[in-house]
Amino acid sequence: MSNDNKLTGAQVLARSLKQQGVTVVFGIVGIPVVDVADAIQAEGIKFISFRNEQSCSYAASAWGFLNQKPGVCLVVSGPGVVHALAGIINSQINTWPLVLIGGSCETNLEGSGAFQECLQVEMCRPYTKYSARPPSISLIPSVVERAFRYSVVGRPGATYVDLPADYIQGTVEPSKVAIAPAVRPTFAQANPEDIKHAANVLMSAKSPLIIVGKGAAYARAEDEIREFIEKYQAPFLPTPMGKGVVPDSHKRNASSARSGALKGADVILLLGARVNWILHFGKRFNPEAKIIQVDIHPEEIGVNVPVEVALQGHLPLVVRQLIDSIPGSFVAEPEANEFVISLARHSAANAVKQEAKYRNGALPMTYHRAFYEIKQKLPEDIVLISEGANTMDIARTVYDFQTPRRRLDCATFANMGVGMGFAIAAQLHYPSSHVVAIVGDSAFGFSAMELETAVRCHLPLIVIVINNNGIYFGLEKD
Numbered sequence: 484m485s486n487d488n489k490l491t492g493a494q495v496l497a498r499s500l501k502q503q504g505v506t507v508v509f510g511i512v513g514i515p516v517v518d519v520a521d522a523i524q525a526e527g528i529k530f531i532s533f534r535n536e537q538s539c540s541y542a543a544s545a546w547g548f549l550n551q552k553p554g555v556c557l558v559v560s561g562p563g564v565v566h567a568l569a570g571i572i573n574s575q576i577n578t579w580p581l582v583l584i585g586g587s588c589e590t591n592l593e594g595s596g597a598f599q600e601c602l603q604v605e606m607c608r609p610y611t612k613y614s615a616r617p618p619s620i621s622l623i624p625s626v627v628e629r630a631f632r633y634s635v636v637g638r639p640g641a642t643y644v645d646l647p648a649d650y651i652q653g654t655v656e657p658s659k660v661a662i663a664p665a666v667r668p669t670f671a672q673a674n675p676e677d678i679k680h681a682a683n684v685l686m687s688a689k690s691p692l693i694i695v696g697k698g699a700a701y702a703r704a705e706d707e708i709r710e711f712i713e714k715y716q717a718p719f720l721p722t723p724m725g726k727g728v729v730p731d732s733h734k735r736n737a738s739s740a741r742s743g744a745l746k747g748a749d750v751i752l753l754l755g756a757r758v759n760w761i762l763h764f765g766k767r768f769n770p771e772a773k774i775i776q777v778d779i780h781p782e783e784i785g786v787n788v789p790v791e792v793a794l795q796g797h798l799p800l801v802v803r804q805l806i807d808s809i810p811g812s813f814v815a816e817p818e819a820n821e822f823v824i825s826l827a828r829h830s831a832a833n834a835v836k837q838e839a840k841y842r843n844g845a846l847p848m849t850y851h852r853a854f855y856e857i858k859q860k861l862p863e864d865i866v867l868i869s870e871g872a873n874t875m876d877i878a879r880t881v882y883d884f885q886t887p888r889r890r891l892d893c894a895t896f897a898n899m900g901v902g903m904g905f906a907i908a909a910q911l912h913y914p915s916s917h918v919v920a921i922v923g924d925s926a927f928g929f930s931a932m933e934l935e936t937a938v939r940c941h942l943p944l945i946v947i948v949i950n951n952n953g954i955y956f957g958l959e960k961d
């Protein structure tokens with residue numbers, strides 16, 4: 484604070500972030516945000532400085548998923564914001580909360596060809612839930628509060644706050660600074676009549692399937708979903724980042740019989756899972772199956788498949804309603820149910836085939852053999868960052884998880900370059916765990932320099948590069 488006790492815009496912003504509970508900011512400093520980074524650290528907030536804006540925006544994106552609170556990313560004007568759009572779009576598509584703060588040129592120089600001048604608010608608006616510049620320094624807290632609120636309420640997503648250079652360096656009387664409360668999102672249950680309908684459909688099923696999406700992991704719905712599956716006893720299928728919400732070791736896990744589960748189910752309960760490319764747009768579902776879809780976002784319900792019952796609400800609350808509404812198992816003796824028996828038979832047969840792949844002695848090593856050998860050396864409680872083409876796709880079938888949010892990959896947007904940013908965010912979130920990034924050689928090339936960031940920040944990452952000299956099947960020897 485200056486001698487006349489006024490606050491700079493940088494200080495107002497830093498205090499606003501602290502008011503919102505921010506403990507770490509990912510970013511790159513430079514004109515005009517150097518003072519902002521200084522002010523952030525002066526407030527006791529950790530600042531992790533990266534080598535590239537894409538990586539720091541990906542780190543903030545992953546932080547939002549892991550913490551259920553907005554990850555915060557600070558970048559310079561113009562090109563810095565352009566590069567950080569990668570994380571903005573990644574968060575928006577994956578519905579993870581993120582707040583990007585970008586410096587911009589002085590307001591009195593706009594339209595004059597100022598240094599790194601760019602229409603940043605307009606550029607970010609199509610890919611965010613909220614994109615704005617504070618009307619004045621004194622109103623920075625109000626705009627920050629709104630950015631955080633929009634980021635986490637309803638369907639989570641990305642927001643952008645623009646901070647001109649003259650705001651950062653300008654001053655304001657403390658008494659004139661707006662007071663904005665910390666954001667506390669509210670959650671809602673589903674319509675009770677819809678819950679009754681869903682319970683009736685579930686209890687009439689002969690071959691039900693529960694699909695657990697990454698939305699369940701984000702929503703912290705693991706306790707409720709595990710209790711529901713124990714009561715209802717139906718097979719379940721986790722999507723790649725839904726792994727661990729229910730332990731992969733659970734006897735009802737149908738991952739090894741995925742095709743048969745989708746084709747044979749007469750009722751499918753979607754829990755935080757979108758019917759997009761990851762689930763083949765529903766084209767592999769039994770066409771006669773009745774769909775019950777639980778989602779926070781009403782517009783997502785019914786996309787690509789007709790829905791028998793739509794349950795809009797916060798996933799843990801809705802699953803609790805379902806638990807209270809069903810009397811017990813979908814059949815009296817689940818172990819004698821033909822659907823359960825069939826999936827168990829297919830899983831056992833596929834396990835034998837998988838084991839044979841692990842024992843393949845060909846050289847160069849196959850993906851399965853390499854992953855198997857790595858798996859033998861890793862502790863069970865790792866946090867796995869999986870990135871690449873075949874490297875990610877095949878690893879999904881090899882590594883098991885018993886707890887949620889311990890496996891991160893490119894997720895819905897399927898973009899390469901997320902690996903090191905995700906790994907750094909994960910190590911900060913899980914300081915006592917081993918974070919292991921198993922990445923393809925091409926994917927690693929997108930963000931390899933962030934190894935320096937990890938070393939400088941004393942983050943003990945383990946990075947394993949699967950080198951096939953190319954993408955997918957690699958390059959021919961000649």
